[in-house]
Amino acid sequence: MMEVNDEMLMAYADGELDPKEMQAIARAVAADPALARRVGLFRTSRAIARDTLSADLQDPLPERLVAAVMQPANSAAQRGWATSTLLPLAAALVVAAGLGGYFLGNRAGDGVLAANEALVTALDASLTGETLGAGDGAVKLLSTFRTKQGTCRMFETSARKPVRGLGCHQDGRWHVVAAVAESGEGGFAPASGAASLDAVLDDLDAQSPLSTAEEEALRKNGWE
Amino acid sequence: MILLLPRLRRFARALAGTSADADDLVQATCERALRSLGQWTQGTRLDSWMFRIMRNHHIDEVRKHRIAAEEPLEDKFDLTGDDGRAVTEGRLELASVRDRIAALPEDQRAVLVLVCVDDMSYRDAAEVLEIPIGTVMSRLSRARLALMKAEGATARREVSR
Structure with a gap:
């Protein structure tokens, strides 16, 4: 028997379990609406975190950072x-x-x-x-x-x-x-x-x- | 590497809190990475390697500050990044999610950004943070439940803003 905890539900939502575990959790989730809601929480949390922080990628880069990367690196030789x-x-x-x-x-x-x-x-x-x-x-x-x-x-x-x-x-x-x-x-x-x-x-x-x-x-x- | 900059900045904000500190962190990371490029193993992820450099540098910095000021940096989070720009209505909800992310403990925020925003696997995130996968999972699950304000999340103190 396998205990279904939050971390497993999260790993299930993220597709991080091995196929056997994925199937087992899928069965458990299908049978239990409370578990399904929990999986939904993890899915939603990922989406809102991504949506919220993705906006940051559009911030213009400060010159100094670009300059820091573009400096000639001797080790490149x-x-x-x-x-x-x-x-x-x-x-x-x-x-x-x-x-x-x-x-x-x-x-x-x-x-x-x-x-x-x-x-x-x-x-x-x-x-x-x-x-x-x-x-x-x-x-x-x-x-x-x-x-x-x-x-x-x-x-x-x-x-x-x-x-x-x-x-x-x-x-x-x-x-x-x-x-x-x-x-x-x-x-x-x-x-x-x-x-x-x-x-x-x-x-x-x-x-x-x-x-x-x-x-x-x-x-x-x-x-x- | 230049294409990694936006993601490096985002991770830096997760670690450092304020935008200015984050940019310092990114700059230090790039300089360090360029100096030690020979240590990067070809065929491995450059982003993971740089994230790891960043995190280690950040830990060093925090240690230095702790000794100097003995005041932990915990309460400095400012992920809002608004730079005084007007907050339009559309941004309000975004802001509240940001606030909740900002209120997370730094360790949880770092995992959240790597996995949920940067789409890293648990294993890759564990390598960046040099922690076991089990720790990645427990931090990540706490962070996400806190984000959703879900019951059953390990109660974490709210950090005042």
Whole structure:
């Protein structure tokens, strides 16, 4: 027998139990409205905490913080990817946590994310303007650029927290070199979001977006 | 790293309370992280690593202050972050949730932000805070019940604002 306490109900609400426990709690909750209400409390608390504090992400960043990150770091010299592309270290070290579960478990070294399967498919197959997949897994392609990092494509996911990112094709595979989560109220926070992707594109010496015809030619050529 | 700044600030506010202190904390964290970037293990979460640096730095700072002032920092919470901006009606409810979050003990607030707002798993949050998962769960559950003002939450004192 298993005692059902608040912590287990919370872990159930958060999807943190193993499948067997999830089933057991689901049965208990289905049989007991009081337990179901308790689970509801945990679900709601998560939502209101997120909604309340997500607004903070839109606050403009003070200059001094941006400056603190952008300072030249000598230790960067040993880090291959960052220096080989002359990206400012800070821009190269982008992490996709907070992007929901979208990229979880797909991290590669050097802060560059290995793109996950759905994303790879979209980056490989879609032309700008096209959306691949539906619901949480959908990926829309926004633009394609030739850069010194190879072909880079800007995409947007429609996960619970939409994410806009930049995937670059290098060594025969896609790498997510930058990603930014949507700020909450239907926009990408300008201070930290879209402006940063633009900054990354600038650092990559991206030229103007490719035409559909150019994209099709590149796609035929495996984006090389 | 620059894309992490908004989230670092949010976590810093959870730890430090006032916006100004939080920004100091973020700046110190970034400087420390850049200095010791060699210690970051490739392939692991940069955000977790930086959150951990931030938390450790914060603990150091609090210790320093405790020695200097012997007054705990408990009552300094100011998460409202309004900077004197007018509070419109739409923000009122937001403000009351903020107040309740601000009234949480710092330990609980940190877990709440990592798990519920930053969507970290219990395990990741435990690694950032260097505490057992069981502790993450008990703090998190207390924090969330307090937020909902639910019966059965371990009674926690309200911190006056």
